[in-house]
Amino acid sequence: MTQKKRIVIKIGSSSLTSLHGEISRRKLKRIAEEVVELKEEGHEVLLVSSGAVAAGYRKLGCVERPTALTEKQAAASIGQGLLMEAYSEYFLSHGYVASQILITRTDFSEEKRYKNARNTLKILLDRGIIPIVNENDTVTIDRLKFGDNDTLSAKVAGLVDADQLIILSDIDGLYDSDPRKNPNAELVRDVKEITPEIEASAGDPGSAAGTGGMKSKIEAFKITMASGIHAFLGKAGVRGLLLDAANGTASGTYFTPAEKTLDSRKQWIAFNSGPEGTVTVDQNAKNVLTAHTGELQAEHVISVSGRFKNGAVVRLKDENEEEIGLGIINYSSEQLQHFRELDEEAKAIVDSEGLVCRIDVPLPATI
């Protein structure tokens, strides 16, 4: 009997579009058919689907996929509805209900919203619905965009405690170098660690429709591997690929999670919180903090940048500007600045009371 899994499937723009960059109903139906096969096997399925811009730009009056942000946002507001309509129609005809979730980065960076999104998605999955997630392109400002849906899909997989993330693309897996530049590039079938060689091999998108290329997919797999989630990269449109990927028999690249993984709070700190400031510490503190036993006392803080409240996530750096980790700080930036201005006697009193920070997520192990 097959083990029932919770599977997140990311469908890139290039997997849903024709040569001209418009949505292809035929391609969408092929993928939807495979999703239905997974549902019939009893798996829970959540889709992260790109394609809103592709589905809408013609109707906006553009002759090709726009590059200006405002046009992309306007195209997405037309296309997102059309995309959902196409999925919904197909799934309903097979007795499955789809739901739409549009997400922005702040939905992840604010812990309350993160937990709320998690609860909603879990209810939908428990009830057999197929949630379809996309970035809320229409309202997201450039600086705060995910941009590509690869890292979004890995974060969503972490959010719902998925067993597996399947990324469908226009290529049948990760190659040891960018196949457009090197015709002798070879398919890598198993990845247990993202090495510097893998990072160097990952190039840009293969088509005008794609956004992140292999680079953003590798970022996504770093997140799944650190979060204990199995992942697979394969080519959309290959008959039976989704079922085979779920069973571990598909042709493509499998990414095995690390042995030591982060619990859900640490995942949130590492990948979603968005540090609000930087605290530079002296060598003594660095030694203690990186030994994992340590707690940072105020006297070891050399400088503070950014404005943050107590309870914020901050980046910790050493005197050479090297990052040593992320932690939740017990003092605001103002309190820390104030501390630096006290005389030694006053400092000794505050310091004996004050734990400033404990390192929660060491670097570079996980990011």
Ligand SMILES: Nc1ncnc2c1ncn2[C@@H]1O[C@H](COP(=O)(O)OP(=O)(O)O)[C@@H](O)[C@H]1O
């Ligand atoms: N090392 C690599 N292995 C495989 N593909 C790569 C690599 N480096 C760059 N690419 C390119 O990444 C493309 C897939 O990413 P992208 O175009 O963004 O598609 P999607 O829309 O599916 O996200 C491939 O078509 C390929 O040309």
Ligand SMILES: N[C@@H](CCC(=O)OP(=O)(O)O)C(=O)O
């Ligand atoms: N959110 C955008 C998709 C962004 C994008 O192109 O991502 P991808 O094709 O997955 O690299 C849309 O729906 O058009």
